[in-house]
Amino acid sequence: MSLLAAILAGMFLAAGAIFVLIGSFGLWRLPDFYTRLHAAGITDTLGLSLMLVGMMFLGGWTLVTVKLVFIMLLILLTSPTATHAVANAAYTVGLRPFGVPPEDLAEKDR
Amino acid sequence: MMLAAATVGLLVAMLIVLARAIAGPSLYDRVLAVNSFGTKIVLLLAAMGFLSGRPDFLDIALLYALINFIGTLAVLKFFRYRHLGVASPSDGKAETTR
Amino acid sequence: MLHALVMGTSLAVFWLLLSGYFTSSLLLSLGALSVVVTVYLALRADKHDGERVALRVDPPLVRYWIWLVIEIVKANIDVAKLILSPTMALSPRMVRVKATQPTDVGVVIYANSITLTPGTVTVDIDDDEFVVHAITQAMADGLTDGDMGDRVTALGAR
Structure with missing residues (x-):
């Protein structure tokens, strides 16, 4: 492995880990379920992609990299569906969002 | 080295x-947190593959990503309809679960 | 028939890439068998519900993906700043967004793009209107004034 690839891998891994940590911290810190969805989104998009790209630099041009690409595509395609499913389930049973102005909500939820 | 730090x-x-x-x-x-936890497990499995020098871990990571998605949907469906089979028309109307 | 051939070929390539076995004849024949069984099951399921979604990857879609990745990175940094700021100036909104895409696949691409971008999540869909939760007023404005919907509509029917 060349030095450049090692340095790039380290940078991407560090950035990814930082974004994963920020997302998890947000999941703890934000006030209600709907705002926490956005924090989970950080982990699922940028944190995950950066860490996997870092590992691709470690793997080089091998089948390992191909598998990492498949993992990344799979999660990027399924995570919005899972997030929407959780959000929609909460909205359907009428979980009240924090801090949203009342005119935004449907009649029954005000 | 950086990989170990990222794993921590x-x-x-x-x-x-x-x-x-x-x-x-x-x-x-809870469902959201468990889903997010699953994403991190996928990353941890991939990192473990590199740390221990066994790329086979990536297959487990790929499989875990699939199971994590299906599992989230199954839990949500179960709490909405109270079973996982074919839904009857009366299901999912007035069930508020907090 | 062409459908089955294309699916079989892509499944075989997928099997080879994931397994990494290129020489052992026993394993290769087992892989071929699993491809045949999968194609048979997929065609059988097709007969049952007849819903096919073909993924057509063409230059406009790739250009849209590149644009979307840049948007996602920008939104990530915005939300990360919000989480780390000591005051956490949240102004959550629930906004309604009209989907102007002609086909179901277009609507799905738009809804998933909104959800994939941190700061906005599609919460509900009635007919051609999304209910979107945005974490700040600025994010909500960015969605209602932005051109994401127009870009997805420009992808056309697919």
């Missing part, structure tokens, strides 16, 4: 998410 960061993040899964307060917070 990942473990810390998993602890925080686990705390949110335990604290709740609503069912949906």
Whole structure:
């Protein structure tokens, strides 16, 4: 492995880990379920992609990299569906969002 | 070296998410936290593959990503309809689960 | 028939890439068998519900993906700043967004793009209107004034 690839891998891994940590911290810190969805989104998009790209630099041009690409595509395609499913389930049973102005909500939820 | 540091960061993040899964307060917070925990497990499995020099771990990571997605949907469906089979028309009308 | 051939070929390539076995004849024949069984099951399921979604990857879609990745990175940094700021100036909104895409696949691409971008999540869909939760007023404005919907509509029917 060349030095450049090692340095790039380290940078991407560090950035990814930082974004994963920020997302998890947000999941703890934000006030209600709907705002926490956005924090989970950080982990699922940028944190995950950066860490996997870092590992691709470690793997080089091998089948390992191909598998990492498949993992990344799979999660990027399924995570919005899972997030929407959780959000929609909460909205359907009428979980009240924090801090949203009342005119935004449907009649029954005000 | 950086990989080990990133793995430690990942473990810390998993602890925080686990705390949110335990604290709740609503069912949906827990499902969201468990889903997010699953994403981190996929990353941890991939990192473990590199740390221990066994790329086979990536297959497990790929499989875990699939199971994590289906599992989230199954849990949500179960709490909406109270079973996983074919839904009858009366299901899912007035079931509020918090 | 062409459908089955294309699916079989892509499944075989997928099997080879994931397994990494290129020489052992026993394993290769087992892989070929699993491809045949999968194609048979997929065609059988097709007969049952007849819903096919073909993924057509063409230059406009790739250009849209590149644009979307840049948007996602920008939104990630915005939300990360919000989480780390000591005051956490949240102004959550629930906004309604009209989907102007002609086909179901277009609507799905738009809804998933909104959800994939941190700061906005599609919460509910009634007919051609999304209910979107945005974490700040600025994010909500960015969605209602932005051109994401127009870009997805420009992808056309697919």
